[in-house]
Amino acid sequence: MGFFSxxxxxxxxxxxxxxxxxxxxxxxxxxxDFHDQTQRTRYxxxxxxxxREGSHEMEVLKGEYDxxxxxLKDMEEIEALPDSERSELNAVARQLVTYEEDIxxxxxxxxPLTDEQFASLRRREKEIPSGxxxxxxxxxxAILIRKDxxxxxxxxxxxxxxxxxxxxxxxxxxxxxxxxxVAAAALLIILAVMQFxxxxxxxxxxxxxxxxxxxxxxxxxxxxxxxxxxxERSSGGMGKLIQLQNTVKIxxxxxxxxxxxxxxxxxxxxxxxxxxxxxxYSKEAEDRRQFSENSSGAELAREDLIRFMRRxxxxxxxxxxxxxxxxxxxxEMVELRHGYILRRQxxxxxxxxxxxxxxKAKDEITSVAKAYPxxxxxxxxxxxxxxxxxxxxxx
Numbered sequence: 001m002g003f004f005s006x007x008x009x010x011x012x013x014x015x016x017x018x019x020x021x022x023x024x025x026x027x028x029x030x031x032x033d034f035h036d037q038t039q040r041t042r043y044x045x046x047x048x049x050x051x052r053e054g055s056h057e058m059e060v061l062k063g064e065y066d067x068x069x070x071x072l073k074d075m076e077e078i079e080a081l082p083d084s085e086r087s088e089l090n091a092v093a094r095q096l097v098t099y100e101e102d103i104x105x106x107x108x109x110x111x112p113l114t115d116e117q118f119a120s121l122r123r124r125e126k127e128i129p130s131g132x133x134x135x136x137x138x139x140x141x142a143i144l145i146r147k148d149x150x151x152x153x154x155x156x157x158x159x160x161x162x163x164x165x166x167x168x169x170x171x172x173x174x175x176x177x178x179x180x181x182v183a184a185a186a187l188l189i190i191l192a193v194m195q196f197x198x199x200x201x202x203x204x205x206x207x208x209x210x211x212x213x214x215x216x217x218x219x220x221x222x223x224x225x226x227x228x229x230x231x232e233r234s235s236g237g238m239g240k241l242i243q244l245q246n247t248v249k250i251x252x253x254x255x256x257x258x259x260x261x262x263x264x265x266x267x268x269x270x271x272x273x274x275x276x277x278x279x280x281y282s283k284e285a286e287d288r289r290q291f292s293e294n295s296s297g298a299e300l301a302r303e304d305l306i307r308f309m310r311r312x313x314x315x316x317x318x319x320x321x322x323x324x325x326x327x328x329x330x331x332e333m334v335e336l337r338h339g340y341i342l343r344r345q346x347x348x349x350x351x352x353x354x355x356x357x358x359x360k361a362k363d364e365i366t367s368v369a370k371a372y373p374x375x376x377x378x379x380x381x382x383x384x385x386x387x388x389x390x391x392x393x394x395x
Contacts, residue, residue, distance in 0.1 A: 034372050044368065044379055047361045048386045054358030058351055065347040070315045071340050075333065077313055085312070092304045093327045099298035100324075106291040112280045120267060121281040128266065128278055135262050135271040138255055145252045152245045159238050166231040173224035177217055184213035 034040045081089065113121070121128065187209040191202040268274040302321055309317035326332040365383065369376045 029368075034368065034375065040372075040375060040378075041382070044365060044382055045386075047365050048383065050361040051358045052386075054354040054361070057354040058358070061347050061351045061354065065344060065351065067316075068340050068344045068347060071319070072337065072344070074309075074314045074316070074320070075337055075340075078327070079333070081312065089305075089308055090328060092301055092308060093324050096298060096301035096305060096321075097324055097328070099294045099301055102294045103291060103298060106287060106294070109287075111284060113277075113284050117277070118281065118284055121277060122285070124266065125281075125285075128274070128281075131262060131266050132271065132274055132278060135259065135266070135274060138259050138262070139271050142252070142255050142259065145248060145255055148248050149245070149252060152241060152248060156238065156241050156245065159241060163231060163238070166227045169227040170224055170231070173220045173227065177220045177224075180213055180216040180220065184209055 029043075032039055032043055034043070078086075078089070111118075124131075188206070191205045191209065194200045194205075195202045263269060266274050268277065305321065306317040309320060314320070320327065323336065326336045365379060369379050
């Protein structure tokens with residue numbers, strides 16, 4: 001049986017006493033007709049509800065108060081550690097800080113690769129080095145093939161130009177041979193007329209004309225034959241040159257097709273782009289590997305820190321995972337302690353306030369029972385039922 005049951009069993013409840021007065025009282029009976037059952041019941045129920053709320057708040061606040069107190073006790077335990085053990089604690093804490101700083105750097109850095117690009121490169125990770133080398137080799141070969149094609153094209157044009165020159169030379173030699181022959185025939189006719197018509201001695205003229213014509217025709221024929229022979233050789237060289245040019249063109253097409261396939265396979269525009277992507281991927285893969293190692297190392301450091309604190313009677317080691325700076329810096333620890341002391345003081349004041357409210361609510365019910373003894377039994381019944389159903393504790 002609770003507070004009110006004990007009160008109503010006490011015969012002094014019926015004795016007159018001074019009216020309850022307190023400057024901070026939160027209750028007023030002005031306008032309440034306690035002879036009216038509805039108003040009386042509502043007023044007593046409100047007092048009981050205030051007790052319930054005050055009790056609930058105190059339970060919550062006391063739990064927080066105990067946690068804050070345990071935090072302060074943990075600080076005392078940590079600061080009381082011997083130097084050797086404190087050095088061990090600081091070493092583990094520093095290691096954890098180092099891991100977490102590296103992890104934070106990785107998370108806040110700007111990666112040159114998107115997740116899709118990284119995943120694509122990782123799928124072809126084993127093929128890219130050999131593929132990159134093959135692309136570079138074929139790009140170098142493409143440069144050489146284009147040079148060969150330009151050289152062969154220049155040689156073909158030069159040879160074609162020479163053939164035109166030789167053909168013109170041969171045509172010129174034919175024309176000159178005709179001219180020389182016609183000129184020689186004309187001179188011979190003139191000499192014959194001079195000989196037979198005028199009786200002149202023209203044997204020397206015959207000789208000179210025939211000799212000159214023979215020499216000229218010989219020179220023209222020699223040059224024509226030489227040009228013809230050179231033209232034949234040039235025609236053969238042109239055939240070989242065209243055949244070689246066709247072979248190089250086939251190599252060029254095959255090389256271009258292979259490069260196009262490699263560019264599609266490795267999703268790049270050229271070897272330089274793939275090389276840059278591979279360099280970025282290698283760095284990113286190393287960063288991610290380091291991040292994984294740091295994450296594992298940080299987890300092990302946390303476990304070591306928790307084991308150390310449990311070994312040294314720290315009530316809640318997990319809370320110190322987020323308070324590493326306070327472990328390593330005395331000023332941080334002082335500020336943290338000061339904050340907890342202020343929190344504990346505020347909680348104590350709130351607990352006292354809610355306890356005072358609950359006490360005043362009980363005192364108010366007691367006062368009402370004294371003022372209206374004819375309803376004391378009814379009030380007792382209400383409070384007992386409220387205590388039972390509401391699980392209120394004695395105060």
